[in-house]
Amino acid sequence: MSPTPTRRQPDATRQRLLDAAFAEIHRYGYHASSLDQILRATDVTKGALYHHFRNKQALGLAVIDEVVRPWIETRWRPMLESDRPLQAAIDHVSAHADTVDDDMLALGCPFANLVQELAGSEPAFQQPLFDIFFEWKRGLMESVRKSQAIGEGRTDVDPEDIAVFVISAIEGMWAIAKASRCHEQFRASHRGLVLFLESMRA
């Protein structure tokens, strides 16, 4: 029989801290995020936080590993598993802009934010962020190769160039959305990416 609810729920507490930290970092960035603010938002005390995470950096790394990484993976995984990856990508990108709400548009891509803030200056964050990029790139490369193998995609292009460029474009689209704070610019850049993807057809 499951135990009656008690006042100590370590896994739930840890998850609440992770979620709140993710939201805080997504909104304000890592450096500008305040542990005290995260504690206020979660009604968790400092003792509990430092019981679950050695320091702010460990919390940040856990957010990257357990929240940001899965978030990115859910974006490219479906394409890799499709029968016609290029068409799936075109469909996904065509519909994507309208699945993002205003709040998300203003906050930007969590991964891109972290890369911009930390990849250049915080050694401890470089490897995990690079890993996310590398997995993403590998997923897209395999998708391109697959679409080439089944005769869907042009074979006169380097899958690596395409994968890296598509990631660039996606991250850039988020940046443009932030700069313009306007859905129409976000949509326009998506249309540009669709144009590019269509030029990849065999």
Place this chain on the structure above:
Amino acid sequence: MSPTPTRRQPDATRQRLLDAAFAEIHRYGYHASSLDQILRATDVTKGALYHHFRNKQALGLAVIDEVVRPWIETRWRPMLESDRPLQAAIDHVSAHADTVDDDMLALGCPFANLVQELAGSEPAFQQPLFDIFFEWKRGLMESVRKSQAIGEGRTDVDPEDIAVFVISAIEGMWAIAKASRCHEQFRASHRGLVLFLESMRA
């Protein structure tokens, strides 16, 4: 006769503060930049700084207006003034990756950094950052229209979509360089953009 060198050079002092603030913000971001550090780097005192700038935000806005904006404009202006803008763009992008040194690669695009950090959360910075984006977009749009008018570029595409997408791709390329800290990825994404630009030929 010009006056003998004196101990008060307000314009030079202001410029030194601007340059040091730009370097500091480029490396660490706006929030993480310390006024005290900027003062140490310039041998200027706090009194002088607060004589020239009302507060940290005013310094940041001046950096955007007087350093970042011209830096961005020098990037797209040559294309607009070329006889064959599309070819100029292709040539420029083809050569661009190798003009960026390792330090710059790690620091990223100053404009993209500021957009990521501030456009979503600092109201005072939104307008100036948006203006830079908008001028850039306008320059590229005019370039696209020109290349269409002279029969160099495809006419079945919307110049606005192309301009916004190209800016996205460029900003994304910087982000990818930061994430990978590797010139080869930077070059790969440039090759992707060249592919796209070539597909724009009439």
Place this chain on the structure above:
DNA sequence: CTACGTACATACTGGTCGGTATGTAATCGC
């Protein structure tokens, strides 16, 4: 029932931050 490790809670610290109050010397208008 007990003892011990886990999961918290509270109070505090040193350091750094942006910003200010106040003083002073250089330069300019007249």
Place this chain on the structure above:
DNA sequence: GCGATTACATACCGACCAGTATGTACGTAG
């Protein structure tokens, strides 16, 4: 030459930050 304004210089402040020291109650193994 002389006041006024500009261009600095120094010392200081309160707020906030990450991190710590210390204490305590829960939950479970034995």
